[in-house]
Amino acid sequence: MARITLRQLLDHAAEHGYGVPAFNINNMEQVLAIMAAAEEVDAPVILQASRGARSYAGDVMLEKMVEAAEAMHPTIPICLHQDHGNDEATCFSAIQHGFTSVMMDGSLMADAKTPASYDYNVDITRRVTAMAHQLGVSVEGELGVLGSLETGQGEAEDDHGAEGVLSHDELLTDPDQAVEFVRATKVDALTIAMGTSHGAYKFSRKPDGEILAMHVVKAINERLPGVHLVMHGSSSVPEALQERFNRFGGEMPKTWGVPVEEIQLGIRHGVRKVNIDTDCRLAMAAEIRRIASEKPGEFDPRKFLQPSMDELKKLCRERYEQFGTAGQAATIKVVSLADMAKRYRSGALDPAIAVSRAA
Template structure:
């Protein structure tokens, strides 16, 4: 199947009430592991790259890796997504390199650190939507700021994020503002802030209603019943993966992620895309450390990276199954970008 747009995948997920994991990738082994798992359970998949990943691997290399690996699994519908684009230009460059979906994160200005107000966010996101839809690409926007409801601290990850203190009000997406933002921009998906954050250290304890505000998602859902929501910072940071890292020489502070059962509750409230990065990093790092601990003489990258690939594939498969995506690959039509562009054009004309 061809590489498809985010909108097509999320429309299908909404129709059948499931969510699709969106895995951040940087290298060949991650891409192979994710697609192997998706193929094993017949699930659609979203592979996403941050600006840091694009810089690390190189746009040409990363796009070629994704496309060539996807050819090995012709029955897996796949979306190539730019994560946390910091400007219209960044998003356009991703589309030029073959990405079928982009995130324009206007909650921060182009430096990736300074807060952007509502007008700025709306302006840059609306411009991105206009350009992307002309060629059939999808756009994810964001309203609200990721960060800890426990400490009030914003978070920075991979060179992107506000570092400082925010009020609880700032750290939660406001339902009325979300409704206005979707209307004013025409985004295909909306990332919301309910207390999740990037990285391993999201909470100091297992999250509850004060630290993970699912009730806020219910309010947003009430205003936007037909919008596809995105949950950023949604790695579960399993204790079992932490134990593998620490028992093989790694050092991690006690870390709590978003429990899978809480993600499942969010899926019932309209979350259709669930972003995962830290869990892959932990699975990969733990597997490599274990190889070096058991066989310290090993220096063949194929041996330790092969074990890392197995560990990541196992984790990915479990996420596809828990989020309800398993078995849905065969039901997706897979429209071309040209067809999606015609649909966007027709929708605009009708409006």
């Protein structure tokens, strides 16, 4: 099946009431496991690569791995997404290498560390969106800065994350400003700040409304019911995986992630894309540690990687089923980039329409 844009996939998800996990990839093993899980449950896929992943694997390798995944799984729609693009060059180069969706994260300056002004965010996101839509490519924007409501700080990952202590105003997306932002930038999906953060150490206790602001999701969805919302930093960091990791020599302090039931609540209120990376890393790392501990003489990389892929596949399958993604691939008829570009030019996909209807 042809590669799908984020906009078309999330439009389908909204129509049918489900969410789509977006899994970060860095290597062949992750791609194989994610796609095997999708094949088993007939789920569409979002594979996303950060700037760090593109530096690690190389754009050509990532592009060819996704092409191979398409050939191996011809019935599964795949969206290839640039995660946290920091400037126009990052987004444009991703499109040149087959990405059908890019995130222009203008919440931070190009250094991916310094919080940006609202005007800067609007300006750069609008420019990227205008260019991408001419090619039929989707754009995700971000309003507010990802970070912990407990500590007031962001968690750096792949050289991306706000530095210093942030105010609650910066850490929580303003619902009224979200309406203005979508109207001004014409983004296809909106990442909102609500207390989630990158990495494993999101919360020091099981999150409640004080540190995981699900009310922000609801408020934005009320104002923008036709706009697709995105939850970043949404690994659940399961206790069982933490215990397994530590049992075989790991040193992970007790931590809490975003409970699956909270994500499911978000899906009921307009969340269509859910970013998951830490859970995938943890599932693989825990299994690699087990094998290294139980079989200290083993040196064949395949004996470490195949079992770790099996664990990742299990995790991905669970998320596809929990988010309602399972069973949806066969119901999607992929639209080409050229046809998406025509739809953008005609104004049919202008999110301002959804904003106007909400108003």
